[in-house]
Amino acid sequence: MFISWLGVFIVAFSAYLLVSTGGLFSEKSGTVNIALDGMMIMGAFTYGIVLTTLDSTGENAGMQYVALLIVPIVGVLFSLLLAVSTVNFMADHIIAGTALNLIAPAFAMLVLVMGTEQDFVRWGLYDVVPGTDNFSYHFFAFLAIALVTFAIGYFVLNKTTFGLRLKAVGENPNALAAGGVDVNKLKYAGIMISGALAALGGAIAMPIFANNFLGNVRGMGYMAIAIIIMGQWTMLGILGGTVLFSTLMAFTANYVVFFPQEAIPKQIFEMLPFVLPIVTMMIFKSKQGPSALGQPYNKEQRN
Amino acid sequence: MSLNLKHDFSVKYNSAKLNTQKKTAKMSHSSSISVNNKMSKVRSISSEDINNATKKPGYSLLSIVFGLLVGFVILGILGINPLIFLTGLFKGSFSDVRSFGNFLASLSWLLPLGLAMVVSFKSGFFNIGATGQMMLSGIIGWLFAYSVSGVFLGWFWAMLLGVAAGTLLAVLIGWLKLKFGINEVLSSIMFNWIVFFLYKLILAQPQFSNEAGGTLPILAENSLRADWLTDLFPGSTINIGIFFAFLALIFVWIMYRYMPFGYKTSLLGANKDAAEYAGVRVEKRTLQTFALSGALAALAGSIFYLGVKQALPVVTDNLPTEGFQGITIALIGFNTPMGAFGGALFMAMLVTSRTLISASMDGNIIDLVQGIIIIFIALSQYFIIYDPIGKARSKKMLSLPEKIRQKDDLIENLEIKKTSINKKSISKQKHSYIARQENIFQLKMSKINANFFVINEIDELVRQKDILINNLKSQDLSSEAFKAKKEKILETTELKIAKIVENSQKDILNYKEQIKTEKLTAKEEVQKLANTRKEENKKLTDQIFELKIQLKEMVSKEKQIQKEGVK
Numbered sequence: 001m002f003i004s005w006l007g008v009f010i011v012a013f014s015a016y017l018l019v020s021t022g023g024l025f026s027e028k029s030g031t032v033n034i035a036l037d038g039m040m041i042m043g044a045f046t047y048g049i050v051l052t053t054l055d056s057t058g059e060n061a062g063m064q065y066v067a068l069l070i071v072p073i074v075g076v077l078f079s080l081l082l083a084v085s086t087v088n089f090m091a092d093h094i095i096a097g098t099a100l101n102l103i104a105p106a107f108a109m110l111v112l113v114m115g116t117e118q119d120f121v122r123w124g125l126y127d128v129v130p131g132t133d134n135f136s137y138h139f140f141a142f143l144a145i146a147l148v149t150f151a152i153g154y155f156v157l158n159k160t161t162f163g164l165r166l167k168a169v170g171e172n173p174n175a176l177a178a179g180g181v182d183v184n185k186l187k188y189a190g191i192m193i194s195g196a197l198a199a200l201g202g203a204i205a206m207p208i209f210a211n212n213f214l215g216n217v218r219g220m221g222y223m224a225i226a227i228i229i230m231g232q233w234t235m236l237g238i239l240g241g242t243v244l245f246s247t248l249m250a251f252t253a254n255y256v257v258f259f260p261q262e263a264i265p266k267q268i269f270e271m272l273p274f275v276l277p278i279v280t281m282m283i284f285k286s287k288q289g290p291s292a293l294g295q296p297y298n299k300e301q302r303n
Numbered sequence: 304m305s306l307n308l309k310h311d312f313s314v315k316y317n318s319a320k321l322n323t324q325k326k327t328a329k330m331s332h333s334s335s336i337s338v339n340n341k342m343s344k345v346r347s348i349s350s351e352d353i354n355n356a357t358k359k360p361g362y363s364l365l366s367i368v369f370g371l372l373v374g375f376v377i378l379g380i381l382g383i384n385p386l387i388f389l390t391g392l393f394k395g396s397f398s399d400v401r402s403f404g405n406f407l408a409s410l411s412w413l414l415p416l417g418l419a420m421v422v423s424f425k426s427g428f429f430n431i432g433a434t435g436q437m438m439l440s441g442i443i444g445w446l447f448a449y450s451v452s453g454v455f456l457g458w459f460w461a462m463l464l465g466v467a468a469g470t471l472l473a474v475l476i477g478w479l480k481l482k483f484g485i486n487e488v489l490s491s492i493m494f495n496w497i498v499f500f501l502y503k504l505i506l507a508q509p510q511f512s513n514e515a516g517g518t519l520p521i522l523a524e525n526s527l528r529a530d531w532l533t534d535l536f537p538g539s540t541i542n543i544g545i546f547f548a549f550l551a552l553i554f555v556w557i558m559y560r561y562m563p564f565g566y567k568t569s570l571l572g573a574n575k576d577a578a579e580y581a582g583v584r585v586e587k588r589t590l591q592t593f594a595l596s597g598a599l600a601a602l603a604g605s606i607f608y609l610g611v612k613q614a615l616p617v618v619t620d621n622l623p624t625e626g627f628q629g630i631t632i633a634l635i636g637f638n639t640p641m642g643a644f645g646g647a648l649f650m651a652m653l654v655t656s657r658t659l660i661s662a663s664m665d666g667n668i669i670d671l672v673q674g675i676i677i678i679f680i681a682l683s684q685y686f687i688i689y690d691p692i693g694k695a696r697s698k699k700m701l702s703l704p705e706k707i708r709q710k711d712d713l714i715e716n717l718e719i720k721k722t723s724i725n726k727k728s729i730s731k732q733k734h735s736y737i738a739r740q741e742n743i744f745q746l747k748m749s750k751i752n753a754n755f756f757v758i759n760e761i762d763e764l765v766r767q768k769d770i771l772i773n774n775l776k777s778q779d780l781s782s783e784a785f786k787a788k789k790e791k792i793l794e795t796t797e798l799k800i801a802k803i804v805e806n807s808q809k810d811i812l813n814y815k816e817q818i819k820t821e822k823l824t825a826k827e828e829v830q831k832l833a834n835t836r837k838e839e840n841k842k843l844t845d846q847i848f849e850l851k852i853q854l855k856e857m858v859s860k861e862k863q864i865q866k867e868g869v870k
Contacts, residue, residue, distance in 0.1 A: 034492065081678065090689065091681035094429050094488050098630055099681065102674035105621060106667040111381065113665040215667070216621030219496055229489060267504035274493040274500075281485045298689075 007135035008208060008253040012220075012246035014139075014146035015040075015205035019224040020231070020238045021153045022197025027228060028157065029190025030170040032294045034097035035082050036198045037221025038104030039075055043199025044206055044217055045108040046074040061138065068145070071203040072196035078104070079195020087187045090296035101221075109215035142204045149197065154235045166190055170290030173297045183297050198224075208253065226277040233289045245273050360642065362683035363635045367649065370676030374668060388660060388668060395656025402655065404539025409651040411545035412607040416625075417632030417643040417650070418555045419599035424638045425559070426592040427572030428477075432491030434626025435498040436472050436597045437604030440465035442502055444605045445518060445615050448525035449511070457525035458543075458609065465605040466598050472498070473597020477590045487593075499622055505615060516617035527610030544606030551599060556640040568592045600629065624670050628654070631673050634680040703861050710854045714847055721843045728836040732829055739825035743818055750814040757807040761800050768796045 019036055026033040047067050055063035082100055085091040157163040166186055168176045173183045201224075202217055209218070227245055231237025248269060251258060255266045375385035396406035416433060423430035430436075444465030447457075454460060472494060479485040505511055511518045527542040535541075558565035568588050570578035579585055607625065608615060632650050636642025653673065657666045686692060771792050775785055 032488075034488070085678055085681050089682045089685040091678075091684060092429075094431060095630065095634070095677060095681045098431065098627055099674045099677035102624060102627060102670050102677065106670035106674060107377070109667040110377070110665050110671060113667070214619050214621075216619060218620040219499075219622070222492055222496060225489070226493065265504050265507065267500040267507065270503075271497050271500040274496040278479070278485065278490055278493050281489070282479070282483045 003135050004257070005250045005254050007139060009246050009250035010139045010143050011205060011207050012249040013242055014142040015201040015208075015220060016224060016227060016242040016246055017146040017150050017239070018201035018204065019198045019221065020227040020242060021150055021235070022194035022201070023224050023228050024194075024231075024233065024235065024238060025153070025157070025166065025197070026190045026194035027233060027293060028170045028290055029166045029187050030173065030290055030292045030295065030297070031082070031086055031187060031191050031194075032093040032097065033082070033191065033194050034094060034222075034225060035079075035100035035104075036194070036224050037217060037219065038097075038100040038102075039078055039195050039198035040202030040205065040217045040221045040224075041104040041108055041215065042078045043071045043075050043202030044209075044213060045104075045111070045202075045215070046071050046199065047203035047206055048213060049111075064138065065141070068200065068203055071199045075195040075197070075199020075202075076192045077195075078199070079191050082195075083188050083191040086296065087184050087191070090298060093294050105215040108213075112213075112215065136207070139207070145200070146204070149200075150235070150239070153197075157235060162186075162189075167290070169297075170292055173292055173295075177297075177299070183299075187297065208249075223273050226273055229277040229289075230280045232280075232284060244276075248273055360637060360645075362687060363637060363642075363646075363680065366676055366679035366683050367635065369679045370672050373675045374672040377671065378668065391660040392652055392656045395659035396652045400536050401538040402659075404536025404541040405658075406651055406655045407536070407545050408540040408542060408611050409654045410647055411542065411548045412603045412611060412625075413628060413632060413650050413654065414548040414603075414644065414647040415551045415599045415606070416603035416629035417636065417647045418551055418640060419596045419603065420629040420633035421636065421638050421640060421643045422555065422568075422592060422599060423596040424633055425569045425572050426588070427575070428480075428589070428592060428596070429488050430473065430476075430491065430593070430596045430600070431488050431627075431630070432473065432476055432494050433596075433600040433603075433629045434622055435491065435495035436469035436600040437607065437626050438495075438498045438502050438623070439472050440469035440601035440604035441608030441615060442498070442505055443468040444609050445505075445521060448521035448609055449519065452522050452524060454525075457522070458527050461521075461525050461609055462527070462547075462602070462605040465609070466601040469601020469604060470594050470598040473593045473600070474590055476597075477593030481586050481589060495622055495626070499618075502615065502618065506617065518615040520614045521609060525609070526613060527606065528613075540611045542606065542610030544610040547602060547606065551602060552640060552644055555599075559640060564591070568595075600626070603629070624673075628673065631677055631680075634677060703857060703864070707854065707857050707861065710850055710857065714850050714854065717843055717847050717850070721840060721847075724839050724843070725836060728832050728839075732832045735828050735832070736825060739821060739828070743821050743825075746814055746818045746821065750811055750818075753807055753810045753814065757803055760803050764796050764799050764803075768792055 019040060022039075023033050023036050047064075050067040050070050051064055054060075054066060078100070081103075082093075082096050085096040086093050155163075157167065165176060165181055166189065169183055169186045169190070176186075177183050198221065202220075205217060205220055206213070223245055227238055227241035230241040230244075231239075252266055252269045255269070259266075371389075374388065378385045378388060394402070396402055416437070419430065419433055419436075442465075444461040447464050448461040451457065451460075476487050476490050476494060479490050480487045506516060506518060513519055527544050528540075529543050532541050532543065533539070555565075559569060567578070567583045568591065570581065570583055571585065571588055571592065575585065578588075628650050632643050632646035635646030635649060636644070650673075653669050657669050660666055660668065772789060775788055775792075780788070
């Protein structure tokens, strides 16, 4: 029971931490990224396809790390769609993000259904027997990847020139531009980092879906947005939100074990991650996200 | 369509500031002046832009074409004949009476959904929660229509309850925005998922669900389907919702055209400061807009679940994409009610053909194409709002005074160029002259040196001769032998001197020639520079002359125009 809980917890924790760290990078650079879900789907999808082509027999467990190396590249490419439309063409971030969220699952399912036969059944669940304990020692590698990425992200965002400039773009891009910094480049960087990390998170979240990838990641991308809101746009807040959300997720995944009678419906607990950010926003209304969040930056415009 | 995130964040930011400053004073968040000051600095997409956009429906069509094209390419890469998709689009909706009935049924819920987005976009909000409002309306309506029987006009009450629930959800989102400054997009996303799990909760109840995972169908007496309509389009899912859809369209159209309510709410999206100064009660109108948008989305939900599906269908682990189709419709219709009608027609075609297309290929292509269309429309907004093509064109087409100013500037520039060219060439001339003179001087110096060298050599030879003769004197020779030797010495020295002189003369002549050529080239160079200068000067003066003549003509034209204007 505990092992099964721990397995889901570790995987969810790693995935949420990666995705919300990536999301924070784009939010800090002033881009509202509601396409995190779509990016995760693209990551998970790429991971599955790459793994199936690299290791069709399911014997070479090392191949999943090769797949994890390729996944961020696809994530960056996919996020470029958002970057081009929001940065260069000044499109509304929500509209572009919604479009990406529509495209990703549709594309994934289209390729899965129409593409080369039905051999996308294996998704790299090495050492895992779905339904029983659902635990693999590879999960610790995922955890290490997530924690190292988080630490690097923390350092980059708070201690390096690049990170400080990135945060300044989200607050006042015009001031930065007056200082001679290329704002659009930084915005691109923020979105591309979020694309890479979200795709990586989507790939790592794969064991949760346990051989049943249906072109979605069960709203984990949206939950990552909720984590960012609950963390009030800080790295440590994100860490806290991630712990909370992955605990909840591990709990709902093993719901039958904890509540054999199902006195309280499972869906109530699944709702909780979406109720909490609203409550958080109602309580902490004084502290908010970057002030230039969601605004297109136009060089020609006087401010 | 307004980008209201920025507004929201600024509102929240400022309201937060105000709250800390004046904790006791009850300040309304969206009506404080400092908010407006900040707002005015931000270039949001205003009503002017929307009007601009209404002039350019071509962009919408272009986006649709591009979206379909990209879809075709993706299908082609996957090895499917894209033509099947294209023919499926038309066959699915217009091949027979049944499919046309289905087309109308799709239109009946897509139209209010699109209108819901138009209403929210026009007032500058982004009601991305249409999905949740649709589902909530479906849940409440289904619960009523499934369980309550024997009520007069049961379908009406089911629909009314559903619409009321959806409206309340939208008002809640609006209230959270006004009261707590919570961005409506974020809260809508959260509410979408909350309602989604509520929906799943209903599906999970064993007494409600069937084997497929959806719910049991509603009671026939509470259905939106009417017998005479079904007889008209046998076998289709058409229902009386189509009339409600058209009523909604007419209402929204009249509202924006003739009713002060529509004008006031659209002012919110156009310019919040102006609306506020004009006396529009922003808070009230915001809530009303949310209510209307939510009601329309909920109406779409009622029609979809109670009319078309007759039950709550099974869902995957992801949000159903139905609610997002309103965004596409509103964007295709450039945020006007009638445009939304056109957008709904197109989307109805896509949605209806889904079942037909799913038979030969995966139906997800529809969502993919839809997403690509949204992206292209979002990109085309840039061309509509910032108008880079128009800017480039307007540079070519100037008014007369602007042209005169341009010509004037041109003449000034040319004159500046002329003087600078003259200065440059003169300085060049000087430099080259000095360089040549230096060369000549050096050549002369070397010539003199050569002369000195010859003289020195001769001196040396003479000295050697004298020494030799002195030696002979001291050797005490007979006079004849002495004479003969002396003569020999004299001869050899003479010969040597002659050789040296000959050699040196060659060198000196060489130098002389070099000096001559150098002097000539110097002259030529100077003349060349002077000539080019003269030519350029002439060209420029000609140009300036022509421009001045043109300028004179234009000025006289403008004077004439002014005179005519005065008359």
